[in-house]
Amino acid sequence: MDKAGKQVARQELETIFEQSGAVVVTHYSGLNVAELTGLRAKLREGGGRLKVVKNRIAKVALDGKGGDAAADLFQGPVAIAYAEDPTVPAKAASEFAKDNDKLVLIGAIMDGEVMDASGIGALASLPSREELIAGVVARLLGQASQIGQRLEAPGQQLAGAIGAIQEQAAA
Secondary structure, eight states: OOHHHHHHHHHHHHHHHHHOSEEEEEEOTTOOHHHHHHHHHHHHHTTOEEEEEOHHHHHHHHTTTTHHHHHHTOOSSEEEEEESSTHHHHHHHHHHHHHOTTSEEEEEEETTEEEOHHHHHHHHHSOOHHHHHHHHHHHHHHHHHHHHHHHHHHHHHHHHHHHHHHHHHHO
16 A cells, blocks of 8 residues: 555544544454455444454554554454444444354444443443434423323313303203
């Protein structure tokens, strides 16, 4: 790779590290093209991507973010899974690694913090952004309907009382 290509690759990785919710670092040694394509497809379903990186360029692109622990993740044949939603790469990589022991989860970088493989498992167990939004919306709608019912209740009681008085007057 020439100097201009390395510069472009470094800038792309800097953008990935800055804009991604989480970057999961994996060793992909022994995976064939079909298996990597399957992992890429699983990541794409949630809006994620997979990229095979050169370790030296990745270390330069990190520019000290995450310290030595982050730089230590980039040894051997490394591919990174990343997405805007931090749970997407963790879930997809974890699910794929359960079925295929050739993919080894090394660690993750999220907001400049470095996680080990157990941290990836914890991140994968969290609900996705869409699930959290759906939960918040459901709670808000439930509370809104309760507010509506409570606002209607005095009017219904008043109408019932007026109806009872009208029946008594008619009798």
